[in-house]
Amino acid sequence: MARQMPRFGANGISRKLTIVAASGVLCVATVGASAAADSWFVTGSTTSVVRAADVLILRPVSGDHAVRSATLNSRQAVSSRQARSSVTKQALSMETARRAAAAHFESVETAAAARRAAARAAAARAAAKRAAAAAAARQAAQQAAEQQAARNAAAAQATATQPAATPQGPPPAPAGAPQQIAQQMLGQYGWSGQFSCLDSLWTLESGWNIYAQNPTTGAYGIPQALPGSKMASAGPDWQSDPATQIRWGLNYIQGSYGSPCAAWSHEEADGWY
Numbered sequence: 001m002a003r004q005m006p007r008f009g010a011n012g013i014s015r016k017l018t019i020v021a022a023s024g025v026l027c028v029a030t031v032g033a034s035a036a037a038d039s040w041f042v043t044g045s046t047t048s049v050v051r052a053a054d055v056l057i058l059r060p061v062s063g064d065h066a067v068r069s070a071t072l073n074s075r076q077a078v079s080s081r082q083a084r085s086s087v088t089k090q091a092l093s094m095e096t097a098r099r100a101a102a103a104h105f106e107s108v109e110t111a112a113a114a115r116r117a118a119a120r121a122a123a124a125r126a127a128a129k130r131a132a133a134a135a136a137a138r139q140a141a142q143q144a145a146e147q148q149a150a151r152n153a154a155a156a157q158a159t160a161t162q163p164a165a166t167p168q169g170p171p172p173a174p175a176g177a178p179q180q181i182a183q184q185m186l187g188q189y190g191w192s193g194q195f196s197c198l199d200s201l202w203t204l205e206s207g208w209n210i211y212a213q214n215p216t217t218g219a220y221g222i223p224q225a226l227p228g229s230k231m232a233s234a235g236p237d238w239q240s241d242p243a244t245q246i247r248w249g250l251n252y253i254q255g256s257y258g259s260p261c262a263a264w265s266h267e268e269a270d271g272w273y
Helices: 063-161 178-189 192-205 228-234 242-256 260-270
Strands: 002-005 016-022 025-031 047-052 055-060
Touching (some): 178 192, 192 260, 242 260
Antiparallel strands (some): 002 016, 016 025
């Protein structure tokens, strides 16, 4: 048996269909269109659909198998929708995380840029302060130099207007016992308070005797110069003048120890000075 039916397409376009039933098998064929382009629905619990090119072959099947197939197809459709929904949710979650990470990175970069700008500004302020301080120091030094030059000029002018001082001869030589002469000379060296150290030193060395001579070394005079002729630098009368010997001895102490008390400390520690 064969029958033709018009307008059986899903898109509303008329097609010529051929339905053939033979040996318990129902075959549906289309003319001028592919079966894959149309949607075919067969109702009933005793049929199944097998698609092959442009021919649909319907075979009788058991009712339970048809129900199970329909149930499985329904579950598979639900599972597929759930899977698509899960994938969509994951994609949205990943997009949200990406946007959050981008926002965080942007905020971190903004903060870092702000810190760099603040550091540059602080460095610029410090450099400006250093430059201002250097300029102030240069100005102060220039002012001090100008003031000193003005004072020097004023002093030179005052000196030029003053009458020339009358030259005076050397101060009179101190007189008296050797100890008295030494006390008078100590003030010229700034050692007025150190006579006791000097007295202890030269009492031990020579007993303040201008003619004292060490028989072993040949040291001579109050300060025990070695050799005694060294004292000629203080005066030609070094052999007999206590003032000449004392002057030489004080010069020696100043150059070697700095003060009579320092020389006496060395004498006490080492037995000589």
